[in-house]
Ligand code: SF4
């Protein structure tokens with residue numbers, strides 16, 4: 001029942017000098033991040049740039065929370081692509097399925113780590129978040145739905161979808177055979193087994209979709225329910241989080257696909273077809289997001305509640321203006337690029353990748369603009385406006401997280417075919 | 426069970442900050458932490474301007490956003506109206522702080538011991554024992570021993586005072602350790618001009634209920650729906666943008 005099959009022998013775990021050089025660089029960055037975290041553990045979060053809101057004139061949520069949102073946002077890609085392939089029978093995207101699923105799993109791990117890093121009492125957190133879990137707190141859903149449910153479902157999906165390949169690799173007897181055996185877990189590839197797998201995956205894909213929407217929405221709700229924070233308190237927060245997650249997630253997938261394609265010389269498997277599809281999808285998500293953002297800003301500007309207005313002023317012409325307009329540009333320019341490609345029907349991978357990179361930078365800056373100004377400029381009693389700039393500890397820890405994510409990705413690519421050998425139907 | 430509440434008469438407050446000082450001493454809070462804080466609010470333009478002062482404790486909201494968002498139930502509402510933080514349960518996520526519309530929460534960014542106003546170790550350079558001489562034998566930094574006790578109906582919660590450990594949230598407790606002994610909160614007891622009244626708001630005959638029934642009484646940010654238990658009298662709510670001039674001043678003095 002598999003459409004395109006490749007001879008199993010065609011797949012080789014590749015590890016040239018490039019692999020080792022980049023692995024060493026990433027390990028160094030990771031070590032720096034760990035060092036920074038050790039400072040934070042020893043001295044407390046005084047080593048970050050965060051301070052209490054109000055008389056201390058700070059922001060109590062900073063870079064870490066911005067990146068919790070960013071990393072969890074990235075996870076949008078995997079499940080969406082998987083669901084599109086299974087449910088809409090979009091075979092074109094099949095070669096990217098595993099790359100996307102892996103992206104989801106790794107970004108969720110990074111998101112979970114960022115949450116723990118942000119806690120003042122991380123060990124207590126790991127215990128109390130389960131022991132005293134309170135479903136009344138929006139934060140509960142970030143943990144239970146996003147980290148536990150969503151991550152678990154994605155892992156199961158990745159596992160099931162990879163079984164056929166693992167079985168084939170195990171018979172070949174090269175590389176980490178024990179891993180392939182474990183993964184395949186007795187899979188033999190009989191017609192009945194394949195049928196069962198594809199049915200299970202279909203249902204799993206269907207079930208993960210509401211989970212995906214809910215997970216990203218609840219993260220939006222963490223902010224959207226806070227009546228005391230201008231700029232956060234909005235019903236649009238939940239849908240906007242889902243869409244922006246899609247923008248940065250698909251953008252990141254485009255970038256990764258292009259890297260895999262050129263580094264692993266997969267030009268024959270990952271072709272312009274996939275990029276075309278992702279390009280149009282990304283363009284659609286982008287304009288949807290710009291629309292939501294525009295609706296939000298125009299409401300604020302029109303209604304003129306004093307505190308909302310002052311926040312808006314700080315954003316468009318005050319302290320945050322530079323970052324704000326860069327973010328706007330990083331969302332509008334990619335949209336124009338993608339739209340032009342769509343209109344002229346001429347697609348170019350470098351341009352699509354450029355758009356992907358831009359929306360990802362916007363994904364980070366926009367989250368920062370959401371999280372921080374509402375604290376420094378969003379107090380409802382007459383405290384002086386605050387300020388926040390991240391410290392080297394925060395920067396190093398975030399870089400370390402990126403290094404960890406890339407390392408995990410590289411390791412996976414080394415031991416397992418990132419483009420499915422069997423595109424199981 | 427009394428339901429505690431407070432009134433603050435803005436016409437009486439002269440901005441001496443005795444309440445701020447009393448709170449800091451009573452609760453051993455670290456540098457930069459003002460569980461009680463006094464705003465100086467200016468209205469109009471000179472010469473047609475006037476000032477008033479506005480003390481700001483925690484409002485001990487009945488519908489407290491901070492309690493609603495705490496993922497582990499460390500921030501909790503008690504039957505007697507107090508909103509407290511369980512310092513042994515708090516995981517330091519700081520969600521309560523972003524949720525509070527009044528910005529009254531203070532996080533322990535540092536180890537409390539290294540966040541005192543004075544590095545007592547250095548004092549000992551001039552000979553050990555010299556400090557003890559000045560402080561009548563107490564070993565500084567002084568800690569109120571009441572804060573190591575547990576409170577609540579079942580006496581199970583570590584909720585009183587400040588400076589317990591790094592990475593947990595703190596805020597005004599209405600001096601729970603004093604209330605459970607039958608004393609008034611430190612700010613109330615130390616105000617020289619009786620700006621505050623404090624007591625049982627559920628008893629209509631109590632002093633605090635009678636004062637809170639004044640026609641001029643209002644609560645801060647009433648339309649945030651938080652149902653604060655602190656009532657202000659004889660002024661009107663400050664505009665959040667009264668801070669605009671302050672912003673520049675803060676930049677220059679920091
Ligand atoms: S004033 Fe803030 S900290 Fe105090 S009870 Fe209300 S929401 Fe909670």
Ligand code: SF4
Pocket residue numbers: 494495496497498499500510514515516517518519520521522593594
């Ligand atoms: S910082 Fe502590 S008290 Fe506040 S919400 Fe988090 S766990 Fe609860």
